[in-house]
Amino acid sequence: MNRIWNSIVGKLWATILLLVSFVLFIVTALLLEFLDNFHTNQAEDSLRREAAIIGKLVLDHKDESSLQVIINDILDNETNAMIIGEDEEVKYAFHSGLNQERIEKKILNDSMLFPPLKKQSPVLKEMILPSITEEGVMEQFIVISYPFAADANIQGTVVIYQSLEAIHRTTKRTTHIVFLSAFIAFILTTIFAFFLSTRITSPLRDMKRAAFELSKGNFDTKLPVQQNDEIGQLATAFNQMGRQLKYHVELISQDKEQLSSILTSMTDAVITFNRDYTILLSNPQAERLLQNWYFKSGAKEDRNPIPPEIFHMLEHVITFAEEVEDELELGGQFYAISISPLYSGNSIRGAVAVLRDMTDQHKLEKLRSDFIANVSHELRTPISMLQGYSEAIIDGVTANDEERNEMIQIIHDESKRMGRLVTDLLDLARMESGHMRLYKEDLSVIPFLSRIVNKFMQVARDAHVELAYEFPEDEQIMMHVDEDRLEQVFTNLIDNAIRHTQEGGHVTLRVEKYADAVEINVTDTGVGIPVEDLPYIFERFYKADKARTRGKGGTGLGLAIAKNIIDSHGGTITAARGEVCGTKFSCILPLKKL
Numbered sequence: 001m002n003r004i005w006n007s008i009v010g011k012l013w014a015t016i017l018l019l020v021s022f023v024l025f026i027v028t029a030l031l032l033e034f035l036d037n038f039h040t041n042q043a044e045d046s047l048r049r050e051a052a053i054i055g056k057l058v059l060d061h062k063d064e065s066s067l068q069v070i071i072n073d074i075l076d077n078e079t080n081a082m083i084i085g086e087d088e089e090v091k092y093a094f095h096s097g098l099n100q101e102r103i104e105k106k107i108l109n110d111s112m113l114f115p116p117l118k119k120q121s122p123v124l125k126e127m128i129l130p131s132i133t134e135e136g137v138m139e140q141f142i143v144i145s146y147p148f149a150a151d152a153n154i155q156g157t158v159v160i161y162q163s164l165e166a167i168h169r170t171t172k173r174t175t176h177i178v179f180l181s182a183f184i185a186f187i188l189t190t191i192f193a194f195f196l197s198t199r200i201t202s203p204l205r206d207m208k209r210a211a212f213e214l215s216k217g218n219f220d221t222k223l224p225v226q227q228n229d230e231i232g233q234l235a236t237a238f239n240q241m242g243r244q245l246k247y248h249v250e251l252i253s254q255d256k257e258q259l260s261s262i263l264t265s266m267t268d269a270v271i272t273f274n275r276d277y278t279i280l281l282s283n284p285q286a287e288r289l290l291q292n293w294y295f296k297s298g299a300k301e302d303r304n305p306i307p308p309e310i311f312h313m314l315e316h317v318i319t320f321a322e323e324v325e326d327e328l329e330l331g332g333q334f335y336a337i338s339i340s341p342l343y344s345g346n347s348i349r350g351a352v353a354v355l356r357d358m359t360d361q362h363k364l365e366k367l368r369s370d371f372i373a374n375v376s377h378e379l380r381t382p383i384s385m386l387q388g389y390s391e392a393i394i395d396g397v398t399a400n401d402e403e404r405n406e407m408i409q410i411i412h413d414e415s416k417r418m419g420r421l422v423t424d425l426l427d428l429a430r431m432e433s434g435h436m437r438l439y440k441e442d443l444s445v446i447p448f449l450s451r452i453v454n455k456f457m458q459v460a461r462d463a464h465v466e467l468a469y470e471f472p473e474d475e476q477i478m479m480h481v482d483e484d485r486l487e488q489v490f491t492n493l494i495d496n497a498i499r500h501t502q503e504g505g506h507v508t509l510r511v512e513k514y515a516d517a518v519e520i521n522v523t524d525t526g527v528g529i530p531v532e533d534l535p536y537i538f539e540r541f542y543k544a545d546k547a548r549t550r551g552k553g554g555t556g557l558g559l560a561i562a563k564n565i566i567d568s569h570g571g572t573i574t575a576a577r578g579e580v581c582g583t584k585f586s587c588i589l590p591l592k593k594l
């Protein structure tokens with residue numbers, strides 16, 4: 001019920017009804033008043049007319065019986081009449097009912113109806129007289145006294161009286177009719193008002209529904225435009241608004257998608273911050289970075305954890321409204337960070353940070369500087385020796401030929417060493433740039449390895465190291481390889497092993513054949529390689545002896561070259577600590593495909 005009063009239909013309906021009821025009320029009241037007066041006046045007029053006619057008849061007709069008949073005809077049923085003679089006695093009475101005598105007496109005694117000075121004008125008066133139809137009831141009557149005269153002499157008076165009841169009856173009937181029509185008018189207004197308001201508001205209701213649809217994001221909602229009035233124009237405007245909204249929302253979402261796909265496909269991490277340093281938006285790269293940092297740093301539970309370094313930079317950017325660039329290490333990775341302020345109008349609403357992963361560049365940079373340091377270190381020692389000894393010879397510091405020959409021998413050794421270093425470096429550079437040419441041919445593994453072992457037998461004997469090999473018997477193992485290069489690898493491995501094994505130790509070469517590969521192990525019982533160094537031994541210039549004393553002579557390039565050679569043959573080389581002590585190098589090489 002409350003809903004109908006809250007709706008426009010209800011309000012419009014109620015207003016129209018109120019208005020119509022008010023108008024009907026006033027019209028009915030005025031009409032009733034008017035009808036009442038009208039009926040009374042009409043009744044009075046007709047009584048006057050009848051009185052005048054009767055007066056004339058009495059004067060003209062001398063025949064009393066016909067006179068009575070005519071007068072009876074003239075008077076209508078409700079009207080009563082008396083003819084009073086000059087002696088003020090009732091001569092005739094028409095339509096007289098009950099209480100005739102009391103009525104006559106009352107009328108005759110009324111001084112207004114029969115003024116003492118006889119005038120020739122009718123008098124009209126309302127009186128309360130006993131009822132003609134009911135006993136013991138008083139009623140209101142209109143009484144007219146009409147004196148009639150012949151030759152200016154008053155001959156008598158006609159008195160006509162009529163109960164007001166009759167007039168009231170007519171008035172009551174008309175009142176009924178008026179009320180009935182007002183009621184019908186009210187009912188019709190109710191129905192029409194309801195239909196009118198529903199008709200006016202039904203497009204409004206459609207509009208309301210459409211507006212709700214629009215607010216839910218359903219921009220395709222269309223309103224039918226049926227009329228050309230304000231409501232029709234409203235519907236047109238509404239449809240236009242829907243189209244515009246759809247267009248703009250699509251534009252915004254397209255922009256957003258474009259932006260987000262750009263952000264997602266970027267290699268750089270991008271984070272947008274609010275003024276309160278909370279993260280507004282970040283791309284997957286940034287999320288990964290933050291998560292990495294979060295786990296590695298073990299930061300405390302925080303809603304928006306950011307590294308403190310970035311936080312400080314952000315503070316600076318937001319406080320001083322200037323761009324900040326820096327390089328940082330986060331969770332083991334190096335990043336170039338640039339943070340710039342974001343403006344909204346003139347005020348700063350946040351900042352955007354772009355983080356570029358510089359770890360690889362860093363590594364390369366380090367590798368380059370290490371390489372230069374190593375090369376110059378490796379070259380400086382022999383060069384200074386060459387200089388020293390050659391100066392000594394030039395200055396003639398040597399005591400005898402033997403000493404001089406010794407010095408020349410050292411100079412010769414060192415220059416050979418330098419030459420070897422340069423060749424090794426060149427080899428390595430060529431291999432790493434992919435320019436190494438392999439001259440592959442079929443090679444039987446066992447004779448090949450036996451030859452290398454035999455080459456080292458004397459060296460091992462001199463070093464008091466037992467060099468042994470374990471080959472599978474009667475096995476023909478064929479590989480398709482560059483023999484010289486492989487010799488370089490195993491020469492280095494065996495040389496390393498003998499050099500790093502104390503007197504009385506063992507160096508063993510073991511060959512095992514698999515379905516499509518052969519594994520060649522070089523094991524020794526020497527000093528071994530520290531576990532933490534194992535991942536680095538294949539890098540250039542790696543030496544377990546950090547002091548780089550020259551006692552055991554190499555350049556630290558042998559294993560790097562070996563790894564490159566094995567890799568380019570499609571094999572693998574690994575190093576591990578020996579089961580008891582020492583080191584175990586294993587090469588796995590593919591067998592020749594049959």
Ligand SMILES: Nc1ncnc2c1ncn2[C@@H]1O[C@H](COP(=O)(O)OP(=O)(O)OP(=O)(O)O)[C@@H](O)[C@H]1O
Nearest residue numbers: 496497500528543544545554555556557558559583
């Ligand atoms: N079998 C081994 N036992 C202990 N340490 C070893 C062994 N093999 C290699 N190393 C360590 O690894 C380092 C690198 O070896 P690599 O063969 O690359 O260089 P090098 O022998 O010093 O010099 P080059 O082989 O160029 O003459 C060596 O200096 C040594 O410290």
Ligand SMILES: [Mg+2]
Nearest residue numbers: 492496554558
């Ligand atoms: Mg070596």
